[in-house]
Amino acid sequence: MTANPASPPRYSRITGTGSFLPARRVTNADLTAELAQRGVETSDQWIVERTGISARHFVDADSQVSDLAAVAARRALAAAALQPGDIDLIIVATSTPDMVFPSSACILQAKLGIAGCAAFDVQAVCSGFVYALTVADAMIRTGSASRALVIGAEVFSRLLDFNDRSTCVLFGDGAGAVVLQASDTPGILATELHADGRHAGILCVPGTVSGGQVSGDPLLKMDGPAVFKLAVGVLESAARAVLAKAGRQASDIDWLIPHQANIRIMQGTAKKLRLPLDKLVVTVDQHGNTSAASIPLALDHAVRAGRIRPGQTLLLEGVGGGFTWGAVLLDL
Numbered sequence: 590m591t592a593n594p595a596s597p598p599r600y601s602r603i604t605g606t607g608s609f610l611p612a613r614r615v616t617n618a619d620l621t622a623e624l625a626q627r628g629v630e631t632s633d634q635w636i637v638e639r640t641g642i643s644a645r646h647f648v649d650a651d652s653q654v655s656d657l658a659a660v661a662a663r664r665a666l667a668a669a670a671l672q673p674g675d676i677d678l679i680i681v682a683t684s685t686p687d688m689v690f691p692s693s694a695c696i697l698q699a700k701l702g703i704a705g706c707a708a709f710d711v712q713a714v715c716s717g718f719v720y721a722l723t724v725a726d727a728m729i730r731t732g733s734a735s736r737a738l739v740i741g742a743e744v745f746s747r748l749l750d751f752n753d754r755s756t757c758v759l760f761g762d763g764a765g766a767v768v769l770q771a772s773d774t775p776g777i778l779a780t781e782l783h784a785d786g787r788h789a790g791i792l793c794v795p796g797t798v799s800g801g802q803v804s805g806d807p808l809l810k811m812d813g814p815a816v817f818k819l820a821v822g823v824l825e826s827a828a829r830a831v832l833a834k835a836g837r838q839a840s841d842i843d844w845l846i847p848h849q850a851n852i853r854i855m856q857g858t859a860k861k862l863r864l865p866l867d868k869l870v871v872t873v874d875q876h877g878n879t880s881a882a883s884i885p886l887a888l889d890h891a892v893r894a895g896r897i898r899p900g901q902t903l904l905l906e907g908v909g910g911g912f913t914w915g916a917v918l919l920d921l
């Protein structure tokens with residue numbers, strides 16, 4: 590269904606946020622001790638200096654991504670004063686789904702006790718939430734949906750090679766959610782998505798399921814310096830593009846919420862945009878890199894802390910495997 594050209598413009602707006610972190614918090618000291626038992630050497634000092642990470646949360650063996658997503662979704666619904674039955678679209682951004690199929694969004698829908706509305710997953714790794722929000726915004730603006738749940742949820746700990754110290758110290762598990770509703774006023778001001786599959790090899794989990802077996806390596810591989818270089822460049826270009834689309838300046842941004850990969854990438858982006866570092870929302874220190882969950886987790890934490898307030902302008906930026914990247918500029 591498309592909007593009637595004569596009808597007034599239709600926008601989308603975030604009306605509630607929620608998040609969830611698994612109970613098991615693993616500090617750098619905990620992880621260093623665990624890795625030492627495998628003969629893998631690291632330290633709190635190395636991890637903090639190179640990444641800004643002090644702790645992350647790891648899921649227990651019995652929980653799936655849809656379980657984390659369900660708690661975050663219910664919290665976002667409560668914040669928006671809606672019931673699950675009010676929702677007409679569910680998009681889950683994840684690279685760690687419960688199973689090959691059905692989608693985690695369909696499993697989540699059943700866990701929320703609802704049926705009938707569209708539900709699907711988006712797979713764009715650490716850019717997944719920005720991709721999912723862009724799709725939901727487009728569906729709302731064209732009249733295909735009115736009240737969407739957009740969720741980023743990951744159990745990245747299950748993809749980690751704990752013999753590879755250059756990757757296993759970086760990631761954590763969690764979920765973040767927003768309710769996105771149709772509105773007469775924006776809301777989401779502009780969006781920008783990109784991908785370049787030529788860089789697929791610098792950050793990947795190359796295994797798959799074939800003939801009843803795992804085929805290839807099912808653990809995360811990363812060329813850290815190559816990712817670092819690409820990430821800094823594309824985060825700046827996406828920010829400038831989305832600001833230009835919306836007719837805004839970097840100085841209009843109240844809060845920059847980049848994908849929480851590494852404090853040095855995040856601060857580098859803020860500096861390139863000439864934003865003071867106190868406008869940068871940072872949760873990577875306590876959450877690690879939670880891939881598609883990192884932006885909505887950071888958003889919800891800052892909203893609930895009373896830092897981010899209605900009426901403020903936010904720049905959300907994702908970058909990750911694919912290679913994928915993108916940005917969403919919005920008024921809360």
Ligand code: ACO
Pocket residue numbers: 630631632635636639640715754755756758759792811812813814816817820848850851854878880908909910
């Ligand atoms: N503890 C101690 N030493 C380590 C560890 C560790 N956990 N990991 C690597 N090292 C060592 C290496 O073995 C190497 O030692 P060597 O010089 O004796 O060979 C040394 O540290 C330097 O290794 P580099 O990989 O060059 O370290 P670098 O300064 O580049 O930092 C890092 C690595 C943190 C991964 C960095 O490249 C980075 O931040 N890259 C961006 C990648 C990122 O953030 N990825 C997240 C996922 S992607 C995304 O979300 C967009």
